[in-house]
Amino acid sequence: MRLQDHIDFTTLQWVKPELDETLAAARDALESYVDNPGNRDAMRSCADSLHQVHGTLQMVELYGAAMVADEMETLSIALLEDHVPQREEAYASLMRGLMQLPDYLERLSSGHRDVPVVLLPLLNELRASRKMAALTEVALFNPRLDAPLPPQAPPAVSETEALARRGRVADLRLRFQQQLLAWFRGQNADQQLLGMRDTLNAITGCCHSTPGRRLWWIAAGALEGLEQGHLKAQAAEVRQLIGKVDRSIRQMLEHGEESLRGGDADDLARKLLFIVAQAKQRSPQMQLLRETYALDSLLPDAAELEHARGSMAGHNRALLDSVSRALKDDLLRVKEALDLFLRQSDADPAQLAAQSEVLERVGDTLGMLALSVPR
Structure with a gap:
């Protein structure tokens, strides 16, 4: 359940005093370590406190804030193990995180919606201290993928029937590979887009579970948007993501539908949904995707984004x-x-x-x- 589902406001209010206390302890430990770098126990205490914060934030499903806590914990450990060349900059980044995260939680506890994208600059600053690549907005985009597919999607079959259709899926995978290759070569692109959509919908109809069905249905929706001209600006990105779908089909054939839960297939699904969410116009299946995964509620408008950024000043x-x-x-x-x-x-x-x-x-x-x- 996400924060905007009301009940999580109560959950956050319940855990927030503990979070505030633990973040304050981490801040005190960091200040102690900066004053006396020989006090390694202080930095261990800081990392332990941040680990506790990370677990609590995951429990209440504030995934963006949890990512910040995780990055701060990782940076604390890297400092402790002397893996950070620019230590002063890392100290400053950690302190900024320990100042801004309480503000962000304070904003949420007062009834405002979770807008994790405002945490992206802080996340990337923490990652830069460890020479890690910057994240993009899609890393903070978390639709509820376990939502059931709507009646308009190809219906699920029984688990027994899905096993019986495994050979059919293998044949469909070969067809998809041929269509994908022709599309990449620019051979009658519109026909290949339509063909890939039909193939993916056919694969969806050979599966029995939500993890087994969602990626193919989501990818088919993105292909429909591309075919109808609604995703022209994101065409290159969609092309790249669709090119990775074949590996997930192979994974399902080799390891079963449940193997698609929580791995590369879910990452592909999130990235495709992020593209659909940003589109100004939508095809019928894109509209279904937006409704099924509540995409409009996941992208803040300009006023909400500005308010959330204003809450990140570290001035509680x-x-x-x-x-x-x-x-x-x-x-x-x-x-x-x-x-x-x-x-x-x-x-x-x-x-x-x-x-x-x-x-x-x-x-x-x-x-x-x-x-x-x-x-």
Whole structure:
């Protein structure tokens, strides 16, 4: 069940105090480690706290936020194992994540919809610290794939009948390969698109389960959109994804329909649905896809996106109170050091070197809070 299904608001409210406490513990542990890199237990504690946050967010099905927690945990472990060359940048990225994630959860707990795409810049910043490739918006697109196919889709057969039709699927796969190759070569493209649609719908009608049927039906819908000219702008991407469908047909033949659950087949289905969701115009089967998988509810409009981005400033009161106390302590220590220095007639300015480092750290913290003038 997704957050917008109402009951998850209650679930999030139930776990949020624990999440806030655990994220605060992770933040304290990170600050302790940055101040004293020899304290490896502090970073282990940070990673353990983030692991707990990740599990809780998965439980309430906030998958975008869970991905952020997972990336932060992975980065914490990479820092602990000395696998991160730019450590200062990684510390800053981790701290930003620990400031922004509570804000995002606070927004959701106040009744706003989950808009995980606003987490993408943070996710990619965390990944960049480990020299990992950037993710695209489709990585945060999570339609409920287990939704039953509508009556308009080719009907399911019994499990016994599906086993009996395994040879038929093998023949259909060969036909699909031939049509796909002809399409790639530009040989009567419209005819091949129609033929592939029919072949995939025929394969759908040879299966008994939702995991066994959904990819072929989704792919057929994307091909219909391409054939009718509604996916011209995404034609190259659709072509690339349809080219991978054959491997999933082979996987089903070799390992059965359940092998398609949660693997490459689901990834293909999500990517095809993302393309369909973005299309301004829709064919009849594209419309069925949008209704079956509630695609319109998964893409925020401009106003909602702007509001969600505004909530990611890292300025929730609990965090500001915590950071404010730490900054005041740092500034008080600098003030005391300056007072002591000024009272000495023969004081060496080199004594103030340590205070410049403290002030630089204070400035960095203010910068992460987007408080540029105080910085």
